[in-house]
Amino acid sequence: MMASASQQAGRAPLEGLRIVDLTQVVVGPYATQFLADFGAEVIKIEHPSGDLARWIGGRSPTPGMAAKYLHLNRNKKSLALDLKKPGALDALKKLIASADVVVHNMRPPAAARLGLSAEDLIRLKPDLIYCSVVGFGQEGRYRDKPAYDSIIQGASGLAAINNGGDGQPRFVPMVIADRTVGVMVANSILMAVVQRLRHGGPQVVEVPMFESMTAFVLAEHMFLKTFDPPLGATGDSRLLDPNSRPVRTADGYLCVTANTDAQVFAMFDAMGRPELRTDPRFAEKRARFENIGEMFRIRNEVFATRTTAEWLEVLEAADIPAMPLHTLDSVLDDPHLADTGLFQKIEHPTEGTITNLRNPVRFSTYEPALKWPAPHIGEHSIELLRDAGLGDEDIQAMVASGATVDHAAAREATR
Incomplete structure (x- = not known):
């Protein structure tokens, strides 16, 4: 669907905001794609082997370009860096010095060992917005535990109530915790941006998945135990009744x-x-x-x-x-979604024709559009390293050592 004249003329709400994105898989990339759709420059930092989502989302015409990855990383630039090899960490820090936001989903001790703690990076950029997405809040005893979506679904109570009426707990068959918390991450970053504009920076933001998803579930289902003393049990019986279904x-x-x-x-x-x-x-x-x-x-x-x-x-x-009741297949043919243009056929430079899921949010003066599809590993490495102030000799040394990837040269070599 084409944008109206007023939408085409409008400036992107987040134009000029530079985000260095060290997240991978779903929770962080889902958040930063939303910000990229609305004009933020999102620089995706990934290991030369690539974001895990590139490889666990099914087959693709080109290896490392799985469908799930494509739907989480449009409108971003990819810089491949092996932070354990010479030059890579220094290059990253030079880039961060020019950024407004850094977001990562590493466990904090791992970030600190790399010199990427909030304290380290705010010394580089005194008004930096530093956002860490963690499995568990760092004031609690679980702070060092690893987490994935299924871990959080189970720990938050979501899998227990999704029992199909037979009492057997089930995971919701999509990464709903990652995606729900991803929305919270995007909102938290935007609130920090507004706070900095009004009151100055820096701002350190922590978004814990366990606490966030537990609050999300219990806002619905704490129910009669909200009161002290409790007026009854947890769980909204209207929603948990076995006949509450299609x-x-x-x-x-x-x-x-x-x-x-x-x-x-x-x-x-x-x-x-x-x-x-x-x-x-x-x-x-x-x-x-x-x-x-x-x-x-x-x-x-x-x-x-x-x-x-x-x-x-x-x-x-x-x-x-x-x-x-739609199935995953029948919803693709829903006439209303055709009217609103949710599904867009686009030509990817290497993957051929793909279906892009348009950002459904509309502004009166701006419509988020596809600037470029999800990038290959390190597709923008050379230009971003130059932008950070590295000379060609230093960049080629990093390519030779495996600290970064020159995607264009690697692609040419395989032809």
Whole structure:
């Protein structure tokens, strides 16, 4: 979808913000891609072997360009550095001296051993925004433990409540902790940018995954243990009821939610059960909550008698929120998403035609656009090292030692 004239004329909100991104896999790259979409210059620092996400996201036409990596790293530049080899760390620090933000997801002791602690880098750039994404808050006993998405899903209680009604805990089949915390990381960096603009810097930001995801889950499910003394158990029973799931129809499934009195009563009418309006179990909100399992059971029995298309027509006419249950494949063909241009066919320089997921956020004067697709390992190494003040002789010495990668030369050599 083309941007309007006013959007095309607008300047990117984060234009001029330089971010040195030492994160990898999902949580950090998800955050920094959002910032890159809105104009930040994001310099992705990765080992010459590449971000792990390049290799664990399935096959690709060119090795190291997996789909998951492509969807997390557009609009960024890649600088390959082996920080344990001569010259690489000095080059990185020169680059950081010109940056506004540094973000990493290393464990803090590892960052400190490399000379990349907050104290080290603020000496280089006194107004630096330093953001560390950690598995566990550094004031707690778990501070040195490693973490991945599955670890945080389990530890935060999310896997326990995602039990399918049979009591067996399950991970949500996507890296939801990484992506949820990634949004928090982007927000935290933006708040630090605003704070620096208004009050000056520096600012040291820590975003702990365990605490962040636990707060995210318990804001929903601490429930009656919020009160002291507790008024009951944890867990929102409306959400945890076994019948709180996509509703089976005569030929498939649909998703329907009725919360207000008007929606619930309209749904009863649509179901052909108007007498439920005055049933004391369902006549008002508190009673419905206490009897939500029975209401779901009745609803599910009735909905099984007609097709999905028939129900959607009836529910839409009554202004009751409902949508068909999409699969991962069918959602790709959703007509509304075609209208809004979420899926963009683009030509990648090496991967051929790919489907890019457009950033869906709209500003009145700016629409985030694809400046360039996700880069190859070290695709921008030479230009960024020159920008940091290194001469060609020093750069070639780093290439020769394996401290960096000259992507263009390596690609030419393989032709």
